[in-house]
Amino acid sequence: MKKYFLKLYQYNYWANKRVLSALTSQNVSDEKILSIMGHVVAAQYLWLHRIQGLPPAEVKLWGTYNLPQLVSMAEEIGTRWLQFVESTDNFDRELTYHNYTNDPYINNVENIMIHLVNHSSYHRAQIALLLRQNGFEPINTDFITYDRVITGQWKD
Template sequence: MKKYFLKLYRYNAWANKRVISALVKQQVHDEKILSLLGHVVAAQFLWLHRIKGLPAPDVKLWGDYTLDQLVSMAENAGQQWLEFVESTENFDWELTYNNYVKEPYTNNVENIMIHLVNHSSYHRAQIAMLLRQKGYDPINTDFITYDRVITGQLKD
């Protein structure tokens, strides 16, 4: 599973970086778009802290973030997740935690990690739709596009 998670979390960091680059290039400061991207990144920090048994990070799941803040946050989240995956051998264990409204749950860490990347893809698609609706150019963050880029078949 480690090889799979390395691939998945490298993709996730790449996709977030592509979205941020598109927002910076087009000077997008739309509140809803930035809120969705902030939610993606905040969720990545929240889940990583839960899994690592750390106190909740100082992020808001639905906060008001600037584009400059998101650039730094996304880079940091991607790096921390990759460091975690690289330094961990077993992801097949149960985590008991309280969600953001303090309800208790137990889930397998592998499932949480798969969920987190799917969650990110879901919200990146919403961002793409909003970009198009507001007259901006959305960016392709499909996994197959990532695979084509890293195998040299497509220029990033």
């Protein structure tokens, strides 16, 4: 599973950077777009802190973030997730935690990690739609595009 999660989180890091680069290059300041991207990044903080048994991350799940903040946060949390995956050998364990509204749950860490990347992809798709609706050009963040980039078949 380690190899799988490493690839999955390398992809997620790449996709987030790609979206943020597109937002930056097009000077996107739309509040809804930035709010959704903030949600993506904040969720990555919240889940990593839960999994690592750290105090709750000081981020707002639906907070107000500007583009430079998002770029910085995405870089930090993307790097931290990769470090976690690289330093962990067993993801198959149960995690007892409270969600953002303090409801108690127990989930397998592997399932949480898969969920988080799917969650990020879902919201990046929303961002792509909003970009198009607002006259901006969305960016391709499909996993197969990532695979083509890292295998040298497609120029990023």
